[in-house]
Amino acid sequence: MIEIKNLHKSYQMGSNSLHVLKGIDFKVKEGELVSIMGSSGSGKSTLLNILGILDEGEEGTYHLDGTLIKNLNETIAAQYRNKFLGFIFQSFNLINYKSALDNVSLPLYYQGVNRKERVERSMHYLEKVGLADWSGHLPSELSGGQKQRVAIARALAADPKVLLADEPTGALDTKTSYEVMDLIQQINEEGKTILIVTHEPDIAKMTKRIVDLKDGLIINDTKIEPIKAKANV
Amino acid sequence: MFNIERWQEIFEAIGKNKLRTALTCISVMSGIFILIILLGIGEGMKNGIKKQFENDAASIVNVWSKSTSIEYKGLNPNRNISLTTDDYEFAKKRYGDHIETKSGFYRKWGGFATYKKESGSYTFIGVMPDMLSLENAKLNSGRFISERDLEKGAKVVCVGIRVAKDLFGDYTIAEGKFIDINKVQFKIIGVYSDAGGEREDANLFIPHNTMTKVYNDPGKIGSMKFTLTPESTFEATTQKANKFLKQYTSYLKKNHNIHPDDLKAVQTHSSLEGARKYIMINVIISLFFWGIGILTLIAGIVGVSNIMLIIVKERTKEIGIRKALGATPKSIVGMILHEAIFITTLSGFIGLFLSLILLEVIGKQIKNEYILNPSVDFNIAVIIVLLLIIAGALAGYIPARHASRIKPIIALRDE
Numbered sequence: 001m002i003e004i005k006n007l008h009k010s011y012q013m014g015s016n017s018l019h020v021l022k023g024i025d026f027k028v029k030e031g032e033l034v035s036i037m038g039s040s041g042s043g044k045s046t047l048l049n050i051l052g053i054l055d056e057g058e059e060g061t062y063h064l065d066g067t068l069i070k071n072l073n074e075t076i077a078a079q080y081r082n083k084f085l086g087f088i089f090q091s092f093n094l095i096n097y098k099s100a101l102d103n104v105s106l107p108l109y110y111q112g113v114n115r116k117e118r119v120e121r122s123m124h125y126l127e128k129v130g131l132a133d134w135s136g137h138l139p140s141e142l143s144g145g146q147k148q149r150v151a152i153a154r155a156l157a158a159d160p161k162v163l164l165a166d167e168p169t170g171a172l173d174t175k176t177s178y179e180v181m182d183l184i185q186q187i188n189e190e191g192k193t194i195l196i197v198t199h200e201p202d203i204a205k206m207t208k209r210i211v212d213l214k215d216g217l218i219i220n221d222t223k224i225e226p227i228k229a230k231a232n233v
Numbered sequence: 234m235f236n237i238e239r240w241q242e243i244f245e246a247i248g249k250n251k252l253r254t255a256l257t258c259i260s261v262m263s264g265i266f267i268l269i270i271l272l273g274i275g276e277g278m279k280n281g282i283k284k285q286f287e288n289d290a291a292s293i294v295n296v297w298s299k300s301t302s303i304e305y306k307g308l309n310p311n312r313n314i315s316l317t318t319d320d321y322e323f324a325k326k327r328y329g330d331h332i333e334t335k336s337g338f339y340r341k342w343g344g345f346a347t348y349k350k351e352s353g354s355y356t357f358i359g360v361m362p363d364m365l366s367l368e369n370a371k372l373n374s375g376r377f378i379s380e381r382d383l384e385k386g387a388k389v390v391c392v393g394i395r396v397a398k399d400l401f402g403d404y405t406i407a408e409g410k411f412i413d414i415n416k417v418q419f420k421i422i423g424v425y426s427d428a429g430g431e432r433e434d435a436n437l438f439i440p441h442n443t444m445t446k447v448y449n450d451p452g453k454i455g456s457m458k459f460t461l462t463p464e465s466t467f468e469a470t471t472q473k474a475n476k477f478l479k480q481y482t483s484y485l486k487k488n489h490n491i492h493p494d495d496l497k498a499v500q501t502h503s504s505l506e507g508a509r510k511y512i513m514i515n516v517i518i519s520l521f522f523w524g525i526g527i528l529t530l531i532a533g534i535v536g537v538s539n540i541m542l543i544i545v546k547e548r549t550k551e552i553g554i555r556k557a558l559g560a561t562p563k564s565i566v567g568m569i570l571h572e573a574i575f576i577t578t579l580s581g582f583i584g585l586f587l588s589l590i591l592l593e594v595i596g597k598q599i600k601n602e603y604i605l606n607p608s609v610d611f612n613i614a615v616i617i618v619l620l621l622i623i624a625g626a627l628a629g630y631i632p633a634r635h636a637s638r639i640k641p642i643i644a645l646r647d648e
Contacts, residue, residue, distance in 0.1 A: 049642050052557070054557065054640075054641045054642045054645075055642055074561070074562045074637075075561045075562060075563065078556060078559050078560060078561040078562070079559065079561065081556075081557060081558070081559050082558065082559020083559075087557050087558070089645060093550070093553075093554045093557075093645060094554075095551050095554060095555075097245060097246070097248075097249040098245065106555070106558050107558045107559055109238060110555075110558060110559040110560050110561075110564065111559070115237075115238065154558070158558075158559070
């Protein structure tokens with residue numbers, strides 16, 4: 001599903017150049033649940049941005065579902081993001097003047113799906129995350145865990161190939177974190193490929209594979225038996 | 234992309250920012266309002282000037298004489314010059330093809346007219362038959378002075394409607410009555426009225442020959458009035474009038490032994506020149522008004538642009554989210570542009586509507602010599618509407634481009 005070969009990325013900071021990714025080789029198969037761990041400055045956010053087609057590497061190749069992602073113009077990048085990827089952010093990034101339902105249906109709007117079908121499909125995903133009764137509420141009327149579940153429903157709405165989650169539990173308390181992780185595990189069990197960036201070991205242990213990143217290189221990549229989040233709720 | 238989804242997006246965004254949108258609307262509204270009011274006043278002034286020119290046929294040229302100012306051929310300065318009927322006949326003969334209407338004009342102030350116990354002092358003028366059209370006057374009853382009256386030196390008078398009202402109360406009974414003017418009896422043959430107003434309605438017109446006879450001044454003409462046959466363009470007619478006046482003046486100077494450089498002895502006036510000046514002033518005034526109006530509008534539009542930039546800034550994160558979810562740059566540009574055009578057009582229409590109402594209501598109340606019936610015609614309104622839509626697009630373009638360049642990673646970075 002994801003195939004990265006010898007990926008390099010550096011940022012220009014004034015006269016110095018900061019080499020962030022120093023040759024990453026990385027493969028994710030369909031249906032995997034992978035966590036990327038690392039301290040701040042390890043390059044994990046940069047890697048996620050590149051995986052999310054929000055940024056591009058300078059060297060190396062990136063194939064997403066067999067498509068080479070390189071030198072895309074903004075329009076095509078936007079279309080690929082819409083088609084291939086679902087994003088889940090630490091701070092939820094819901095649009096605050098739109099109801100939960102409208103937030104979920106936004107990716108479908110950009111796919112050109114008509115309103116009726118949009119509402120149907122969005123409701124389906126809201127039900128899936130257990131928030132069907134909250135569809136008309138604004139984000140400000142929801143708790144942190146509920147907001148993140150709306151964001152997950154939104155990420156799922158366009159039926160992407162891969163979900164990318166950037167510290168999805170970073171803004172949540174432990175109990176809510178585990179509820180969100182339970183949801184993520186359920187989605188993964190239905191076959192969705194999911195990548196999670198985190199620095200919390202207990203969250204990482206709930207995934208099927210842990211990739212450790214340090215100073216722009218992968219130092220460890222192990223498959224584990226995931227702990228069921230549900231057991232801890 | 235004028236689909237219903239886009240409109241819903243816009244109304245949502247506007248609904249969340251009512252105050253900001255209202256302030257933006259006010260700036261555009263006042264811009265349009267001022268533009269329309271200024272254009273309306275400009276149109277009113279144009280109408281006012283037009284009205285002023287209805288006094289007389291607009292293409293009248295006048296020739297009259299005063300005393301000389303330069304010694305010539307042994308003749309002293311300050312010699313009085315009187316134009317004669319011979320001068321008039323010469324003009325008729327020499328320039329006949331180009332002259333449309335013509336009349337001598339022998340005027341005495343203080344024509345004291347009496348009928349029974351009623352009396353009044355009016356301007357007493359000896360004229361020829363063409364004078365009626367030269368004055369741009371129309372007859373209310375009877376007839377004007379004819380060629381026959383002129384030949385016979387008939388003691389007949391055509392009085393202004395005010396004179397008739399003063400002397401008879403009702404102008405319709407004036408025709409056929411005899412009145413005394415400066416103790417000479419005249420028969421009223423007609424009553425006229427002049428679009429020029431009160432003052433022009435208080436004249437006593439008698440045949441020119443009768444006038445010179447009454448004042449024992451035979452052979453004199455007083456002054457002369459002509460209108461020339463119009464050319465295809467206003468400019469050409471003006472030039473023809475100027476040429477005619479120049480040639481005729483130099484003939485008169487030669488005939489009356491006046492120094493060729495003497496500017497005082499023979500004087501001329503072409504109302505065409507005057508009309509041209511007024512038309513020029515009119516054009517300048519309307520350009521000025523357009524200028525001010527459009528600059529005001531631009532200030533409003535810049536306001537919209539400014540506020541849209543702030544909106545984009547405030548919505549950076551939202552735009553970043555939209556881009557991450559698959560919004561193309563085009564759809565972002567479309568969204569911001571659409572909103573800007575919608576705001577400017579809507580508020581522009583409100584301004585247009587209010588100003589048109591004001592012109593309609595207040596315009597009718599204005600009773601002023603210089604401003605008459607201020608209004609804006611339909612074409613101008615259409616042009617302004619188009620202008621507004623273009624302006625809205627311009628106002629939205631820079632912020633929209635700004636928005637489309639927002640990088641999702643930067644927008645989504647947690648603060």
